[in-house]
Amino acid sequence: MASERRLLSGDAACLGRCAPHRWPVWRLPRLLLGAVLFIEAIALVLLVAGLLTGRAPAGTELWSGAVLCLLGIAYSEMAVGVERERRRLGGASHVDLSSVWTFAAALVLPGAHAALVAALIMLHLWVRAWREWVPLHRQMFSVATVVLACIAVGELLDHVGGERQPLWLVIGAMVLFMAVNSGLxxxxxxxxxxxxxxxxLFGPRDENLLEVGMLCMGALTAVAIALNPVLLLLTLLPLYVVLRAVLVRPLEAAACTDGKTGLLNAATWVAEAERVLAGTDRAERAGGVLMLDLDHFKAVNDTHGHAVGDHVLSAVAHALHRVVRARDLVGRMGGEEFVVLPRRAASGERSVELDSVELEVVAERIRAHVADLRLEVPTLRGPLTVAGLTVSIGGAVASPDGSDLPALLQTADTALYEAKRAGRNTVRVAVASSVPSVVNLPSAPLVNPGSGARAKD
Known part of the structure; x- marks a missing residue:
């Protein structure tokens, strides 16, 4: 679950590489550490007690559990390459589809034995796919919640179910499994x-829907075991397809965003801006464009290095998001140059004067916010304070007869040069021509997305 992955911070160092008193788990806040250890202790006690005193599984149940464990391990091997690819795409959160096997085990085995199978599958998955970036204490907490969920489902089936489990009971077991896991x-x-x-608390909606889907597949897996265990081999390929399908969103994000700042890249920003200006969305409109360029950015790179320059670019990007509205288009055109397309509701009469005033207000707010930035940048020599950043801004307002995007960008670029010549750290706004421009728009980033300085500096 997404909230779980954001929960427990720490290094991904292997447990055996440092002394016990230096394990990352001890760095957690005291209250959080107490809650985590309490849940893990309860899971361990109930697991051991269930294995020692609970109902022993029959021979067919043991066989089913062994098959599920082997298939879970096979899934882990399939997941290794996909997880590495997701990591390469910018640290995208891992995707856990192991509920297929853990929930199926909870349906066909006594609770404690199902929990043992689930623990083995999840620990193997961590060793093979997640160890490099998921700390062991985070995975142990995940194991503890699934162990408790399996034990809870086992108790439900032992007290309510019979030899044949009706559909309503399977659905109830799914709800209980997810409630215990997600609730903890x-x-x-x-x-x-x-x-x-x-x-x-509960993570994104899409990931919860994926979890429900995996629980449904787990129920079908349990049915396949009862009919013919060989049918379980048919589940591996669909799971692999799902595993590959979850790469689509990170791939889309990587193609649309700038890697250093998280803003829209040049090509994506242009495509979105043209859509807005074309009026395909009647609920919104745009009256102009802002083009921003950090002043003396080359000096930051030359004095402190490109790593500090990248940190500055990221901080400015976050500052832009804090200043503009959520629906405004913000992008990085390359180097230290950014663009903003403020979007407003389409209702009401439009005027060049009003659009000019609104654009200047937004630009001044951005300029002042950047000037107030004071960044603490970690370096090899210790923390470095970067302050005194300024930005020059050029704005372009659409003419009464309308202006296309190339005309707006060309006018904003000219206004930006005027702001630079006026002494930097200032704003200039002009009205764009209504004559269609012949300027070519980027279909790819205008410059290499590194932190090198540009001529406007």
């Missing part, structure tokens, strides 16, 4: 982040 995670998140909202 949400409880610990709430300890760490008081007042957290549902999205933080």
């Amino acid at each position: 995670i949400a409880a610990v998140v709430s300890v760490n982040i008081p007042g957290a909202g549902p999205a933080t």
Whole structure:
């Protein structure tokens, strides 16, 4: 679950590489550490007690559990390459589809034995796919929540179910499994982040839907075991397809965003801006464009290095997001140059004067916010304070007869040069021509997305 992955911070160093008193788990806040250790202790006690005193599985149940364990390990091997690819795409969060096997085990085995199978599958998955960037204490907490979920489902089936499990009972087991797993995670998140909202506690909607889908596949897997265990081999390929499909979103994000700042890249920003200006969305309109260029950015790179320059670019990008509205288009055109397309509701009469005033207000707000930035940048020589940043801004307002995007960008670029010549750290706004421009728009980033300085500096 996404909230679980954001929950427990720490290094991904192997457990055996440092002394016990230096394990990352001890760096957690005391209250959070207590909650995590309490849940893990309860899971361990119930697991051991269930294995020692609970119902022993029959021979067919043991066979089913062994098959599920082997298939779970096979899935882990399939997941290795996909997880590495997701990591290469910018640290995208891992995707756990192991609920297929863990929930199936909870349906066909006694609770404690199902929990043991689930623990083995999840630990093998961590060793093979997640060890390099998921700390062991985070994975142990995940194992503990799944162990408790399996034990809870086992108790439900032992007291309510019979030899044949009706559909309503399977659905109830799914709800219980997810409630225990997600509920424990949400409880610990709430300890760490008081007042957290549902999205933080339970994760994104898409990932919860994926979890429900995997539980459904787990129920079908249990049915396949009862009919013919050989049918389980048919589940591996669909799971692999799902595993590959979850790469689509990170790939889309990587293609649309700038890697250093997280803003839209030049090509994507241009495509979105043209859509807005074309009026395909009747609920919004745009009256102009802002083009921003950091002043004396080359001096930052030359004095402190490109790593500090990259940190500055990222900080400016975050500053832009804090100043503009959520629906405004913000992009990085390359180097230290950014663009903003403020979007407004399409209702009401449009005037060049009003658009000019609104554009200047937004530009001045951005200029002042950047001038107030004071960044603490970690370096090999210790923390470095970067202050005194300024930005020059050129704005272009659409003419009464309308202006295309190339005309707006060309006018904004000219206004930006005027702001530079006026002494920098200032704003200039002009009205664009209504004559269609012949300027070619980028279909790819205008410059290499490094932090090198540009001529406007």
